[in-house]
Amino acid sequence: MSNLDMSQFLKLEKYSFGVGDRFARQGQAQLRAFVQAAEQGVEIIPVWNKSNREHLIIGSEPASTRAAAVAAVKALGWRRPFHVDADHIRLETVDRYLPHSDFYTLDVAQTIGHPAAPEALAAFVDRHSELVGSLAIPGIEHPFQTTRADLERVARKYLLAGQEAARFYRHILEAKGPGTFVTEVSMDETDSPQTPPELLVILAALADEAVPLQTIAPKFTGRFNKGVDYLGDLAQFEKQFNDDLAVLAFAVSRYGLPPTLKLSVHSGSDKFSIYRPIRRGLARFQAGLHLKTAGTTWLEEVIGLAQADGSGLALAKEIYAGALGHLQELCAPYATVIDIDASRLPSPTAVNGWNAEQFVGALRHDPANTAYNPHLRQLLHLAYKVAANMGSRYLYALAEHEATIGPNVTANLFERHIKPLFL
Ligand SMILES: [Zn+2]
Secondary structure, three states: OOOOOHHHOOOOOOEEEEEOOOOOOOHHHHHHHHHHHHHOOOOOEEEEEEEHHHHHHHOOOHHHHHHHHHHHHHHHOOOOOOEEEEEEEOOOOOHHHOOOOOEEEEEOHHHOOOOOOHHHHHHHHHHOHHHOEEEOOOOOOOOEEEOHHHHHHHHHHHHHHHHHHHHHHHHHHHHHOOOOOEEEEEOOOOOOOOOHHHHHHHHHHHHHOOOOOOEEEOOOOOEOOOOOOOEOOHHHHHHHHHHHHHHHHHHHHHHOOOOOOEEEEEOOOOOHHHHHHHHHHHHHHOOOEEEEOOHHHHHHHHHHHHHOOHHHHHHHHHHHHHHHHOHHHHHHHHHHHOOOOHHHOOOHHHHHOOOHHHHHHHHOOOOOOOOOOHHHHHHHHHOHHHHHHHOHHHHHHHHHOHHHHHHHHHHHHHHHHHHHHHO
């Protein structure tokens, strides 16, 4: 593939944020943060995302995600674009999203490591002689040194994933038609990070398959646990992030991928300490960014409930006790992205004795507050199933305590996420 026809895909804007909330009640509160950013001169496009896993755990339908986004956009008079992301879908799960989503995150992580057919592998390596030898990428200090055997090894690991992404993409294209959706490819939910030279091979494979991806979510070095800050070597992260940006720019010009192609950081919420390195990298490469931080809003809901005191605080405590009672069950689907030390989780009796300030202090992601407890926060991050099981009782509480919930949702997105990244 050389030059993609821009009319073949829906263009994604330079800065976009994957947001969303478990129960589709915080659309306006989230959108307000984007309105505030726009007022301060930065256009960030909201992408409402909800993974298939979330829909399954809650028992919600993809239509509800779009309905909530549309309602918020209408209510606040948002005139810029917005999108609805079918997050982490595969061929077997995509169909029910087709009428409702205009953004598709094709999750090919589980194919990584499974080799493609020998003929396809040989053809790929033959076709990409430019990837063998010394390859200087503008913006990367040392040229990549790759032998044919290296390329074969990397292709064995990733070519099938590229072919699979193409199969998912073509299925969606056939159903929705050209120019109607944004394509992302995600590989973050796997064991080992992809190195920048591996990312280049992956992009070459996707370009060969004519997948007009505009965002790609590699797995980065370090731990991205749910709802808590990044754990890892920041200098190493920054180097990888910069090298990845250089690789993307190179792949756009070399393989004719969409000029809007950018990195997608699946943050698992609240990776505050990498925002500064990300910001520096974006400035250096004049690059765009897609950052997913949807789970953070559910926790602001719980904070808002607790802050309301009375019945709201009681409900927040009930969710915590319910979560603690189902610790193993809640952790299972998220095992690779949490580090909860059960001995650091307060007992329900202790929590029941807390006032609103103590509960909020333990939960709110403020590392400077000595009351902050990242173990409790991670557990509550997974606890939306407990709230889902409360059914309408939980939804009524959200409506009743909107006055304390909404401002937390907006301020969290704007102050802790948008501002450090873009303002
Ligand atoms: Zn992800």
